[in-house]
Amino acid sequence: MGETNDTTMADYGDYYTEEKSFVELCSNGNVSEFRRIFLPTLYSLVFIVGLLGNGLVTYVLVAYHRRNMTMTDTCLLHLAVSDLLFIVSLPFWSHNAATANWPFGDFMCRAVNGLYMLGFYGSIFFMVLMSVDRYVVIVHAVTIARHRSAPMGTALCGVIWAISLCASLPTIIFTRAKNDSASTFTCKAEFPDGTKWKQVTYFQMNLLGLLLPLTVMVFCYSRIIPTLVGLKSAQKHKAIRLALVIIAVFFVFWTPYNVALFLHALRTLDYFSDCDFKLRLDLSLQWTETLAFTHCCLNPVIYAFVGQKFQRRALNLLRKWLSFLSSCNSFTAERFERRSSTFSKSSEITSTQLM
Incomplete structure (x- = not known):
């Protein structure tokens, strides 16, 4: 931050007063109320549903594939882990939105923001990797598919994590907890004045978060679908519908955000100075961001639960849990019956003695 002397402040006092008045006029309590009331509720729902779904996917894959994971299993596991990293940050943002304060300190500010960005990019990049993997398996089944293996999948996932970390570094480096008042802190990226880092991060999210992934996925599935159409299989229609659902869901959930x-990046470049536009944009950012967040809840449904093999294994685990719970309940019932019988006998003896 550049230093400002007293003379400069005196010369531009009117300007600062006008700017402050404009900010006050442009402030809208609707956006603040939405953040305070609705965001914690929506974040909590995404956290619960996403944690259950992705946690189940991770557990099933680790329980059944610890020794013989395929490349598809490896990619699916890392996709679930990246979604979990993203989801873990939501309770902190929920508290921040509800109280308009960050009480967790500077280290947690950087750590939570790092998990958020790492999960954000990781989830999208692993979806791209799985699309490329399906393209290789279906379109180039003979020439390239034989090179698919668990070590290859692990190596590619390592590359994806490295790329995600590099994409997240600018936000992680410039993020800090800042004291706004005596008892109020904010956690956000503070980019140096006179630089374009803020705009770079916004356009980077547009490029790496939507344009590039959507282009790759459209290319892959535009080649996959004609190949499936030519197959004589009863499952081809289900596979085609799944391919279309993957593209449509990704486009619908991520494009508005x-x-x-x-538009927010353009506004930071002073392209839009209208107050009404600013207020509408701030509110639309909140809504579209929440819509994009819910995509991590759908990943387990799209990529895991629609698979028959995964469904069988998840049902087997569910049966084991139910049998374990029923055995525990039966054991508890037996103990309760024995205790009840003992208590009734002692009661009868006590009653006889009293009489």
């Missing part, structure tokens, strides 16, 4: 983010 990226459009709002792009």
Whole structure:
């Protein structure tokens, strides 16, 4: 932050007063109320549903594939882990939105923001990797598919994590907890004045978060679907519908947020100075961001639960849990019956003695 002397402040006092008045006029309690009331509720729902779904996917894959994971299993596991990293940050943002304060300190500010960005990019990049993997398996089944293996999948996932970390570094480096008042802190990225880092991060999220992944996925599935159409299989229609659902869901959930983010980046470049537009944009960012967040809840449904093999294994685990719970309940019932019988006998003896 550049230093400002007293003379400069005196010369531009009117300007600062006008700017402050404009900010006050442009402030809208609706956005603040939405953040305070609705965001914690929506974040909590995404956290619970996403944690259950992705946690179940991780548990099933680790329980059944610890020794003989395929490349598809490896990619699916890392996709679930990246979604979990993203989801873990939501309770902190929920508390921050509800109280308009960050009480967790500077280290947690950087750590939570790092998990958020790492999970954000990781989830999208692993979806791209799985699309490329399916393209290789279906379109180039003979020439390239033989090179698919668990070590290859692990190596590619390592590359994806490295790329996600590099994409997250600018936000992680510039993020800090800042004291706004005596008892109020904020946690956000504070980019140096006179630089374009803020705009770079916004446009980077547009490029790496939507344009590039959507282009790769459209290319892959545009080649996959004609190949499936030519197959004589009873399952081809289900596979085609799944391919279309993957593209449609990704586009519907992520495009509104990226459009709002792009407009917000343009506003930081002073392209839009209208107050009403600013207020509408701030509110649309909140809504579209929450919509994009819910995509991590759908990943387990789209990529795991629609698979028959995964369904069988999840049902087997569910049966084991139910049998374990029923055995525990039966054991508890037996103990309760024995205790009840002992208590009734002692009661009879006591009653006889009293009489």
